[in-house]
Amino acid sequence: MNNKYILSLIAVSSGILLSLMIMSNSYLASFTTPLTASWITHGIGTFFSFIIYILYLRKNQQSNRDKNKGNNNKIKILWYLGGIPGAFTVLLAAITVNSPLSLSGSIILMITGQILFSVIVDARGWFGVEKRKITLRDLFMCLLLISGSALLIIGR
Numbered sequence: 001m002n003n004k005y006i007l008s009l010i011a012v013s014s015g016i017l018l019s020l021m022i023m024s025n026s027y028l029a030s031f032t033t034p035l036t037a038s039w040i041t042h043g044i045g046t047f048f049s050f051i052i053y054i055l056y057l058r059k060n061q062q063s064n065r066d067k068n069k070g071n072n073n074k075i076k077i078l079w080y081l082g083g084i085p086g087a088f089t090v091l092l093a094a095i096t097v098n099s100p101l102s103l104s105g106s107i108i109l110m111i112t113g114q115i116l117f118s119v120i121v122d123a124r125g126w127f128g129v130e131k132r133k134i135t136l137r138d139l140f141m142c143l144l145l146i147s148g149s150a151l152l153i154i155g156r
Contacts, residue, residue, distance in 0.1 A: 018107070019103070019107060021041075021090075022093045022094075022097060022103060022106060022107065023097070023103060025037050025038070025041050025090060025093065025094050025097075026093065026094050026097030026098055026103070028040060028041070028094075029094035029095070029097075029098055030098055034091055034094035034095045034098075035091060037090075037094045038087060038090045038091040038094060041090055042087060042090070089110060092106075093106050093110065096109070101153065104152060105152060105153045108148075108149045108152055108153070109149060109153075112145050112146060112149050115141075115142070115145060116142060116145075119134060119138055119142065122134075
């Protein structure tokens with residue numbers, strides 16, 4: 001199968017999962033508080049991540065030992081900080097979905113923020129990414145994205 005189709009399928013699947021996650025988390029927040037819903041969500045995610053990690057270690061313990069005998073690469077502390085914005089995203093999504101903004105407004109604002117941040121990261125070369133100049137096409141895409149978001153939110 002073509003790599004382009006696989007990546008498109010992964011992108012669509014992750015969008016569906018994001019919508020389902022926000023919907024279920026905000027439903028939980030309507031019975032409790034958004035902070036409690038965020039703690040429950042992250043607790044469940046941590047539990048299942050730990051189980052997957054243990055299963056992975058058991059499966060690959062011997063092969064990893066052989067591969068990494070001379071490999072002393074250290075993981076940068078920066079890569080561990082991804083959970084902090086993720087936790088705030090879950091918390092703010094639980095708050096905004098139960099407001100007049102609704103699910104569609106929450107998702108479009110999150111996607112807009114991610115795309116704008118990725119344009120800034122590409123332009124500045126942060127996180128080890130190769131620097132890329134912001135083109136007129138990028139600015140036009142951001143303008144269309146922001147105006148579409150505004151139409152969706154204001155049009156309610």
